[in-house]
Amino acid sequence: MTIQDTIERAFASAGLDTQSGPMRGVSETIRKALASAGLANPSPAETGPRGHASPASDDAIEVVARELVTGDDPSTGDDTVPQARTSRAAKAPRASKGRSVTRTYTSAAGTRVYKLYIPAQAATATPQSLPLVVMLHGCTQTADDFAAGTQMNRLADEHGFLVAYPEQASGANSSRCWNWFRAEDQVRAAGEPAILAGIAQAVLADQPVNPKQVFVAGLSAGAAMAVILGETYPEVFAAVGAHSGLPYAAAHDVSSALAAMKGRGVMGGRPHLPGTADDPRRPTLQAVPLIVFHGDRDHTVQHSNGEHIVQQASRAHAGRSAGAGQPAGLHTRTESGTAPGGRRYTRTVHTDHSGQPRVEAWTLHGAGHAWSGGSATGSYTDPTGPDASAEMLRFFLEQGAKRPTAQEPAGGASS
Numbered sequence: 001m002t003i004q005d006t007i008e009r010a011f012a013s014a015g016l017d018t019q020s021g022p023m024r025g026v027s028e029t030i031r032k033a034l035a036s037a038g039l040a041n042p043s044p045a046e047t048g049p050r051g052h053a054s055p056a057s058d059d060a061i062e063v064v065a066r067e068l069v070t071g072d073d074p075s076t077g078d079d080t081v082p083q084a085r086t087s088r089a090a091k092a093p094r095a096s097k098g099r100s101v102t103r104t105y106t107s108a109a110g111t112r113v114y115k116l117y118i119p120a121q122a123a124t125a126t127p128q129s130l131p132l133v134v135m136l137h138g139c140t141q142t143a144d145d146f147a148a149g150t151q152m153n154r155l156a157d158e159h160g161f162l163v164a165y166p167e168q169a170s171g172a173n174s175s176r177c178w179n180w181f182r183a184e185d186q187v188r189a190a191g192e193p194a195i196l197a198g199i200a201q202a203v204l205a206d207q208p209v210n211p212k213q214v215f216v217a218g219l220s221a222g223a224a225m226a227v228i229l230g231e232t233y234p235e236v237f238a239a240v241g242a243h244s245g246l247p248y249a250a251a252h253d254v255s256s257a258l259a260a261m262k263g264r265g266v267m268g269g270r271p272h273l274p275g276t277a278d279d280p281r282r283p284t285l286q287a288v289p290l291i292v293f294h295g296d297r298d299h300t301v302q303h304s305n306g307e308h309i310v311q312q313a314s315r316a317h318a319g320r321s322a323g324a325g326q327p328a329g330l331h332t333r334t335e336s337g338t339a340p341g342g343r344r345y346t347r348t349v350h351t352d353h354s355g356q357p358r359v360e361a362w363t364l365h366g367a368g369h370a371w372s373g374g375s376a377t378g379s380y381t382d383p384t385g386p387d388a389s390a391e392m393l394r395f396f397l398e399q400g401a402k403r404p405t406a407q408e409p410a411g412g413a414s415s
Contacts, residue, residue: 107412136222149378217241295367
């Protein structure tokens with residue numbers, strides 16, 4: 001993969017279409033500039049076996065398609081902090097015991113296909129007894145790819161819960177990104193939040209799902225959309241998992257999306273561009289339990305975005321505690337450790353006055369833009385751990401049953 005390919009991937013991760021419209025001209029300008037410097041994609045005549053550049057094009061810089069950084073980060077926190085218990089290493093993929101079905105959900109907001117994994121336990125489960133985890137893939141991924149990479153189906157077999165994998169339509173976003181950066185997809189009862197909440201409610205109506213144990217998690221653009229769902233549908237989703245994502249209302253268009261991904265709040269000379277991650281004017285209002293994973297060497301979505309997600313959620317939970325006549329604020333404890341695969345991490349847990357974990361943040365030292373502890377059978381995975389899938393599930397199941405009052409349903413049909 002060359003520099004041009006890397007730039008194209010960066011545009012795709014922001015949901016930008018470089019094949020048409022104004023971005024096509026931008027992409028072509030970049031390509032010509034790289035060509036003038038001798039860094040453009042080699043032509044077929046310049047490539048050797050299997051597409052590798054021949055000696056005649058040694059100046060074409062190759063990068064790894066799946067961003068994995070395994071080195072230790074020398075800026076890791078204080079070594080005197082007590083060691084946290086390490087997460088188990090990700091297990092090798094194995095045949096699923098349950099079954100996967102493909103369904104289509106349609107509502108006034110739109111139509112999306114989703115895969116539903118039903119573990120063997122569902123056949124004998126009592127009504128409203130099993131949890132449901134909705135998994136939102138990242139840009140360029142598919143439902144099957146995300147299922148393979150996260151290995152969430154393996155955990156579903158072990159613990160007995162259903163998994164729904166909504167799939168973004170290429171017609172809605174050419175890079176299959178969830179449109180987290182559009183204002184119309186950051187509100188309730190409209191756009192993609194309404195579709196995704198509707199999928200969860202459709203599964204709940206059709207399967208033995210406990211309505212108090214419906215959770216949502218995602219990677220990158222999927223993580224940003226998961227955070228939006230926690231804010232817009234808190235009565236549907238009992239907790240949120242965000243891996244390498246962005247805070248609520250981090251952007252309002254393509255330009256602010258690119259700025260937010262890079263952790264910048266200044267664009268075009270304007271400080272605190274409204275809607276960016278550094279803008280303090282967009283707090284979340286819903287105190288939904290949340291667990292965050294983010295690599296501190298993520299150059300696609302800067303680690304500062306994960307910190308902003310935690311700040312938004314912590315403030316919302318602290319506000320709820322104060323409003324209920326309880327002591328304001330959350331109690332915080334921090335641990336450090338090393339996963340079985342060698343990845344060093346820092347884990348920070350924010351608990352309420354009763355000791356219940358409400359916000360949990362994992363900083364993965366030296367990790368890039370990839371699902372921690374995932375399987376190499378899927379894209380954007382880092383097998384060195386810790387196991388984000390297992391830790392998210394553990395956090396989800398730790399949450400209590402207190403939920404906001406349900407509001408109007410999303411309204412739609414699944415087939």
